């Protein structure tokens with residue numbers, strides 16, 4: 737079945753990695769999908785082509801998640817050009833790693849701008865378009881729940897903030913029939929965290945399953961939460977982490 741037939745989704749950072757996996761899965765399930773990108777224009781165009789090959793409409797907008805105006809424009813253009821907005825997926829993020837005194841002020845502020853203010857602004861803009869059955873799904877991190885190495889304080893802080901955003905917005909938007917949830921991936925094979933990178937063995941060892949996820953594993957849970965059948969799940973934090981936090 738194509739459970740998202742007639743729906744329109746926007747996925748931030750949808751040109752590659754987990755975001756691309758989510759965009760393609762939502763399209764496979766029937767949605768028309770817009771994505772934002774920062775640098776990956778070519779890969780964004782390739783994702784658009786793949787979605788169109790599935791018979792769905794697709795758009796890609798350049799939009800730096802650190803820029804509130806750019807994010808708002810991406811949300812409004814999605815609704816205008818695809819006719820409506822049903823699903824927002826806050827996926828775009830940066831992954832800073834460094835000890836307290838190694839992370840400079842620019843990286844600190846940019847992390848908060850992209851990983852925290854971005855999802856807040858996008859949710860605010862999306863909420864103006866969402867109707868009954870609307871969905872806001874943010875991508876957090878296993879590291880927000882369990883920061884296993886030193887050097888992750890800034891990233892973990894930014895991802896934990898999304899749990900508060902999710903719970904607060906679930907209360908605010910629940911009366912309108914809109915659900916708001918957070919998906920925390922575990923180690924997932926992407927450019928940011930390659931399954932064969934230098935620390936991958938140790939990281940995989942923290943999971944119960946002893947291995948990395950693929951972007952499609954994360955996308956499957958996002959697709960479930962986006963679907964009508966998940967209408968009673970809201971304010972939830974769902975770990976898709978291979979048991980990393982167990």
Ligand code: NDP
Nearest residue numbers: 749753754773774775776800801828829923924926928929
């Ligand atoms: P990647 O680094 O592989 O991809 C990051 C994506 O975010 C790219 O599409 C990138 O766009 C986009 N992006 C980054 N900064 C901005 C910005 N300022 N404005 C717009 N887009 C931006 O990341 P992953 O796919 O691995 O991660 C996706 C999500 O999953 C993130 O929220 C991450 O924190 C989370 N996560 C990932 C885990 C993993 O192990 N991979 C584990 C836990 C959570 P572009 O290519 O155009 O620059």
